[in-house]
């Protein structure tokens with residue numbers, strides 16, 4: 001085992017500070033990489049020593065239920081390069097919210113509805129991050145990733161990424177196959193805010209001069225009032241995805257007197273339901289199981305109230321999804337990566 005080759009390699013490393021849930025699991029090996037050379041050495045080290053590889057950015061969408069027996073690579077690659085009027089290549093380790101601020105300061109528009117989503121640029125295409133009526137796939141034109149099977153960097157056009165609701169080719173691929181290096185964005189030079197999300201539309205109904213900057217401020221304000229700050233309370237945002245059901249299934253649920261809000265997709269053949277509404281209706285808001293709990297203002301957010309293990313949170317999540325299965329006949333899928 002050539003562990004001594006990698007100067008920054010940590011053994012039996014605590015993961016507490018590397019995920020926003022703050023659970024106290026450990027990784028057999030962990031390394032932070034600041035450039036491509038370090039990254040390739042780390043990949044080689046994992047390959048030579050038959051170690052499972054897991055890439056992390058900010059750790060804001062992952063729950064470790066056990067110690068990780070392989071190598072965790074934390075991506076710290078930075079840099080923003082502007083190409084022409086409105087294209088950007090952004091390195092995977094850049095902070096997402098800082099990028100959103102940077103684009104507005106540079107009169108490039110489109111990302112403002114995605115303000116304050118924790119994590120890194122490299123993770124944004126993995127689950128096609130979305131919020132307030134916008135998904136990142138609308139602005140991603142290319143993803144450059146290192147394919148650990150082919151041992152080479154590959155460019156994926158937007159259409160190759162197979163983006164879907166909180167999903168992409170990268171999320172479905174075997175863990176550790178693709179390491180996002182850079183993302184290319186095409187933004188707009190025209191300030192034309194998207195107000196399709198009802199609370200934003202209501203807020204700006206009487207404002208004839210709404211700007212991207214005002215939407216950015218509103219999104220930050222709403223998010224701060226609704227979601228717990230991971231620096232203060234361990235969490236990973238929405239734990240489950242919103243379920244998508246057929247029109248027939250929706251009728252069945254409504255026939256049982258459940259007035260669940262539903263948003264039509266695919267011309268009304270399918271509907272997206274609010275997982276938060278379902279969990280709230282099942283009484284989950286504010287419930288606790290020891291030091292694992294559900295946030296008091298949002299039934300979709302699991303919280304570490306102090307010292308919860310990954311297993312405590314996982315068991316709570318299982319109890320929540322069983323209760324939704326029993327009550328509504330719906331199987332909730334986790335949005336968070338469970339390791």
Ligand SMILES: Cc1cc2nc3c(=O)[nH]c(=O)nc-3n(C[C@H](O)[C@H](O)[C@H](O)COP(=O)(O)OP(=O)(O)OC[C@H]3O[C@@H](n4cnc5c(N)ncnc54)[C@H](O)[C@@H]3O)c2cc1C
Pocket residue numbers: 020054055056057058059060061062075092117118119120121122123124126127128129130131178179180181227228229230235236237238337
């Ligand atoms: C308070 C809070 C609010 C949130 N709100 C939202 C929201 O509104 N919308 C939303 O979509 N998400 C939201 N999230 C989830 C999370 O912020 C996003 O999924 C974010 O993109 C994760 O970034 P990260 O760098 O922390 O990724 P990590 O948690 O480190 O990793 C997430 C996944 O991406 C993979 N990954 C990370 N970096 C790379 C890379 N360079 N190459 C390959 N794979 C990589 C990991 O292996 C893992 O599978 C929220 C989370 C929190 C804590």
